Amino acid sequence: MSMVLTAVILMAVFGAVLGAVIGIFARYFRVESDARVELVTELLPNANCGGCGKAGCADFAKAVVAGELPPGGCPVSSRETVSAIARALGIEAGEVESKVAVVLCSGDDASTREKVLYNGVNDCVSASLVAGGPKNCAYGCLGFSSCARACPFGAIEMVNSLAVVHSELCVGCGKCVDVCPRHLIKLVPANAEVNVYCSSPAKGVEKKAYCASGCIGCRKCGKAAEGKFVFNGFCASVDYNAAELPGSDVVEKSNCPSGCLRTRQGHLEKEYAERDGVTK
Amino acid sequence: MSFGKFKVFSFSGGIHPRFDGKNLAASEAVKPAPLLEKYVLYLSQNVGKMPKLIVKTGDEVKKGQLVAGADGFVSANLHAPTSGKIGAVKNIPGANGTLTPALEIIADGKDEWGELLPALDWRTADPKVLLERVRACGIVGMGGAAFPSHVKLSPPPEKKIDTLIINGAECEPYLCADHRLMLENPEKVLIGTAICGRILGVKNMLIGVESNKKDAIAKLNEKAAEYGIKVVKLRVRYPQGAEKQLIYALTGRKVPAGGLPMETGCVVQNAGSAAAIADAVCEGKPLIERITTVSGEAVAHPGNYLVRIGTPVAKLIEWAGGEKCKTGKIVLGGPMMGFALHSPEVALSKNSSGVLLFPLKGICQYTSAGCLRCGKCVKVCPMNLIPSILASAVESGKYDLAAQNHIADCMECGSCAYVCPAERPLVQHIRRGKAELRKNKGK
Numbered sequence: 001m002s003m004v005l006t007a008v009i010l011m012a013v014f015g016a017v018l019g020a021v022i023g024i025f026a027r028y029f030r031v032e033s034d035a036r037v038e039l040v041t042e043l044l045p046n047a048n049c050g051g052c053g054k055a056g057c058a059d060f061a062k063a064v065v066a067g068e069l070p071p072g073g074c075p076v077s078s079r080e081t082v083s084a085i086a087r088a089l090g091i092e093a094g095e096v097e098s099k100v101a102v103v104l105c106s107g108d109d110a111s112t113r114e115k116v117l118y119n120g121v122n123d124c125v126s127a128s129l130v131a132g133g134p135k136n137c138a139y140g141c142l143g144f145s146s147c148a149r150a151c152p153f154g155a156i157e158m159v160n161s162l163a164v165v166h167s168e169l170c171v172g173c174g175k176c177v178d179v180c181p182r183h184l185i186k187l188v189p190a191n192a193e194v195n196v197y198c199s200s201p202a203k204g205v206e207k208k209a210y211c212a213s214g215c216i217g218c219r220k221c222g223k224a225a226e227g228k229f230v231f232n233g234f235c236a237s238v239d240y241n242a243a244e245l246p247g248s249d250v251v252e253k254s255n256c257p258s259g260c261l262r263t264r265q266g267h268l269e270k271e272y273a274e275r276d277g278v279t280k
Numbered sequence: 281m282s283f284g285k286f287k288v289f290s291f292s293g294g295i296h297p298r299f300d301g302k303n304l305a306a307s308e309a310v311k312p313a314p315l316l317e318k319y320v321l322y323l324s325q326n327v328g329k330m331p332k333l334i335v336k337t338g339d340e341v342k343k344g345q346l347v348a349g350a351d352g353f354v355s356a357n358l359h360a361p362t363s364g365k366i367g368a369v370k371n372i373p374g375a376n377g378t379l380t381p382a383l384e385i386i387a388d389g390k391d392e393w394g395e396l397l398p399a400l401d402w403r404t405a406d407p408k409v410l411l412e413r414v415r416a417c418g419i420v421g422m423g424g425a426a427f428p429s430h431v432k433l434s435p436p437p438e439k440k441i442d443t444l445i446i447n448g449a450e451c452e453p454y455l456c457a458d459h460r461l462m463l464e465n466p467e468k469v470l471i472g473t474a475i476c477g478r479i480l481g482v483k484n485m486l487i488g489v490e491s492n493k494k495d496a497i498a499k500l501n502e503k504a505a506e507y508g509i510k511v512v513k514l515r516v517r518y519p520q521g522a523e524k525q526l527i528y529a530l531t532g533r534k535v536p537a538g539g540l541p542m543e544t545g546c547v548v549q550n551a552g553s554a555a556a557i558a559d560a561v562c563e564g565k566p567l568i569e570r571i572t573t574v575s576g577e578a579v580a581h582p583g584n585y586l587v588r589i590g591t592p593v594a595k596l597i598e599w600a601g602g603e604k605c606k607t608g609k610i611v612l613g614g615p616m617m618g619f620a621l622h623s624p625e626v627a628l629s630k631n632s633s634g635v636l637l638f639p640l641k642g643i644c645q646y647t648s649a650g651c652l653r654c655g656k657c658v659k660v661c662p663m664n665l666i667p668s669i670l671a672s673a674v675e676s677g678k679y680d681l682a683a684q685n686h687i688a689d690c691m692e693c694g695s696c697a698y699v700c701p702a703e704r705p706l707v708q709h710i711r712r713g714k715a716e717l718r719k720n721k722g723k
Binding site: 115120121129130133 | 373376377378379619620621622623645646705708709711712715716
């Protein structure tokens with residue numbers, strides 16, 4: 001009996017001593033934390049995408065509380081979330097231009113020809129290191145879905161071995177931009193309805209030999225919407241820095257002969273149609 | 281270290297394929313290739329900076345005339361392989377598939393030499409003059425890496441060089457260009473070796489040859505003593521011809537991680553480069569031709585050809601009798617480290633030691649599985665790395681982990697991928713890791 005008693009007393013004493021030690025540590029070695037940072041972190045989406053330029057959501061919250069960034073700096077948060085954070089901190093929400101990613105290539109399976117059989121790692125960087133990738137175009141989408149895997153929001157889909165962006169899901173974090181070895185992905189203003197889906201500056205004749213939808217540099221789009229397009233070699237591109245972006249009517253007006261000038265929606269629809277055509 | 285008569289030297293790790301394909305072309309004497317109508321010269325044929333073009337479309341050039349001059353120290357001159365007119369200068373896909381600047385030379389059929397540099401007496405000429413000749417003639421490492429030879433031959437003064445090693449190992453399966461060279465022209469290799477020795481001021485000159493080339497060893501040994509050169513037998517093991525492995529096999533010295541061979545007091549030159557150096561010094565000829573093996577199971581008549589730089593691969597295949605069966609893969613270089621070509625229109629460079637055609641039937645379309653942790657890759661890695669960890673780290677995007685495990689020391693010899701029972705594309709993962717790390721470093 002006395003043994004049990006000794007044990008109980010001993011345990012009680014130990015507990016009291018250790019408790020006291022923990023108490024002292026908690027009192028004197030406390031890490032000062034701002035409750036507001038935790039509050040903001042909780043409100044944020046916590047996808048840790050890095051689209052704001054910070055290491056993650058907690059890091060962004062710290063910057064917002066410190067006043068370095070406006071709550072609107074998070075590209076993922078909805079307007080409601082941003083204003084909720086602003087209200088909680090009692091500051092201005094701040095406006096950040098929302099952007100979306102576009103893959104500027106329309107070289108899918110149906111329109112491009114493959115030069116070699118590739119049998120290796122399913123990754124764009126790996127494929128580009130072997131004979132420059134299986135597709136003939138040295139500038140186009142390789143189709144090994146590295147960007148789709150990098151996207152934390154599932155906004156990129158591979159259709160006919162071509163990466164396409166679902167802009168309603170895209171938050172413009174830019175993760176995909178970094179992984180593409182061909183540098184095809186661009187962050188453009190969310191209101192840029194029309195894009196030129198080709199990035200190859202090669203000559204039109206050359207491109208036509210292996211791609212049905214490569215830009216041939218005819219400049220019809222530039223004539224249809226004066227000053228809203230820029231040309232790099234034989235490739236047109238929307239001038240995203242211009243005061244006004246071309247409207248979706250320019251597609252019809254310019255009557256692009258190679259069909260690489262498309263609206264975002266039109267691009268998606270065309271690729272889906274081609275995929276369904278191919279599978280039939 | 282003494283070299284006993286029967287001792288065979290080697291390193292740890294490596295592989296030896298059951299069928300090494302050497303017998304296909306090893307007994308074929310070198311045939312001179314006929315003159316072509318058109319040659320394609322890639323400007324970038326050396327490690328380091330690309331030489332600067334000094335001719336333009338429409339210019340007349342003579343055989344051996346300089347068409348692109350070295351841009352800086354680590355760069356190499358480029359000369360016209362025949363006389364004729366300069367055709368188009370444009371970007372075309374090179375051996376690795378990426379666009380690279382190249383010029384066409386339309387041959388006039390006369391094949392006239394331009395003004396050659398004066399012949400030198402290598403025994404008496406000043407070592408500085410000899411070194412300048414090596415530089416002027418655009419000689420690079422012809423075994424595969426294409427590192428400019430004059431850079432290797434001018435070590436900084438604080439590095440004391442005491443051993444010159446000539447690499448005649450030719451450990452890559454199928455290739456026998458160096459073998460034929462040493463057999464048919466042993467004198468040239470020996471003179472080239474002696475010239476390199478004079479430039480470096482080195483007395484200890486070794487030629488390492490794998491023991492499966494007994495005839496070449498015997499030929500070299502006939503005269504080697506006259507030049508004060510030792511011919512050393514090496515174990516038949518891939519990658520015996522890799523610089524660091526060769527140094528270890530012959531001297532027992534280890535090149536520090538991330539270091540250069542000269543830190544061990546050794547300079548390594550390829551046997552083909554040594555012969556080219558002999559040509560450059562004794563005849564004033566720039567590097568415009570080399571011996572290339574055409575082999576593989578899909579070639580009708582495997583053989584060795586003395587070809588000019590800039591010959592399209594398709595022509596070589598034509599000379600060798602074309603395809604015997606449907607080709608599945610064309611490889612420029614050896615089967616272990618060569619480039620799988622995207623088109624037979626790719627032209628030969630100074631470092632193209634072979635063109636190999638493999639039948640479509642024999643090409644395995646493998647599907648790789650997960651790592652089994654069997655450790656075979658660790659056992660064969662000649663650099664004592666852990667390829668399985670490197671590949672897994674890259675696959676999961678942990679490039680820092682790969683860097684910590686010395687991914688940069690991998691020479692991509694392919695031994696690990698060769699033995700992997702799960703058929704994992706280990707080298708491809710490692711190459712991607714290196715590419716990503718280079719990209720991150722640039723940021």
